[in-house]
Amino acid sequence: MTPISRAPLSKTASGQADLRGTNLYRVAIVGAASLKGKEVAEILRERNFPAVDVRLLDDDESLGRLEAVGDEMNFIQSIRADQFERVDFAFFAADPRSTRNHWKTARDLGDTIVDLSYALEEEAGASVRSPWIERQTGQPIAPDLQPGPVVVAHPAATVLALLALRSAKAGKIQRMVATVFEPASENGQKGMDELHEQTVNLLSFQELPKNVFDIQVAFNMVPRYGQRSELALDAVSQRIRKHYRHIARGAAEPALQVLQAPVFHGHGFSMYLEMEKQIGLADFSQVLAGEHVVVSGSPEDVPTSVSAAGQGEILVAVSGDVNQKNGVWLWATTDNLRVAALSAVECAETMTASRPRGQIQ
Secondary structure (H helix, E strand, O other), X not given: OOOOOOOOOOHHHHHHOOOOOOOOEEEEEEOOOOHHHHHHHHHHHHOOOOEEEEEEEEOHXXXXXXXXXXXXXXXXXXXXXXHHOOOXXXXXXXXXXXXXXXXXXXXXXXXXXXXXXXXXOOOXXXXXXXXXXXXXXXXOOOOOOOOOOEXXXXXXXXXXXXXXXXXXXXXXXXXXXEEEEEOHXXXXXXXXXXXXXXXXXXXXXXXXXXXXXXXXXXXXXXXXXXXXXXXXXXXXXXXXXXXXXXHOOOOOOOEEEEEEOOOOOOEEEEEXXXXXXOOOHHXXXXXXXXXXXXXXOXXXXXXXXXXXXXXXXXXXXXXXXXXXXXXXXXXXXXXXXXXXXXXXXXXXXXXXXXXXXXXXX
């Protein structure tokens, strides 16, 4: 969707503007100090989302912190019921508990809910959405005048679905196997901090902190966390499968494994596709390339988590299998936070038509 230009308003005007007959909206970001929350604010600015007022909300630990929103600096404020008044879109980017505590207040005040925490995926009327996949399949979601909460599809599910759907245009997929390498940033700043502390302590021969993962993740690859961890890779795998089925109905479903990688940021994907017929790698690459997918043109240009950082694309390298002539290997990397935030903002863009017009929102 083509971004709508934002009319520049002063900070005073943004708080008092009469928005009757305009295409301007007020936005709240719950969890504004989180990694996802910061990314959502950045994407809103980059896409010129028509937001006349962006309210940054978070818990007590972040109150008063100064964050940039476009050309202005905003203070993070506490999450209170009055902060959701006259708000059009409320992005929930905090932890699931915070979302469950506050989303009904926002809903009852008329806010359209966009959930990046996955807390609302089982709520009545909730929908799991990925605009990237909706465009690929040519089945956009029709505007709903009273939409339920929108849960942003897991970024790994979006990547796997897009690559599977594009691959299917090259020929029938007989079998698909995928390994997802999970970065620490999928568990927020606390996951990033623990990986950093473990790395530093290992190099200085000190005891490892294990409050988050309950296992060594620095310089290590693990298929599950420790028993005392509140996190679970099995739950991540189940969510990716579930979201994949929601957004890519009818697509070949992969056998899936999720591993915790010792990287701070960026998903990695190793995918094996066994096609019904042999397909030239150049032809396969051509089918994959397009919106949101950049295929490497040379062995020296191999995708990495570093090269994917800050990018809104899926970087892919294609290779054959020496033992299976119909086999194709894909290695892909993405910026997980950026994919999630882009999807969230694009969901809001597609729902602007459902917001009431001619009123002060």
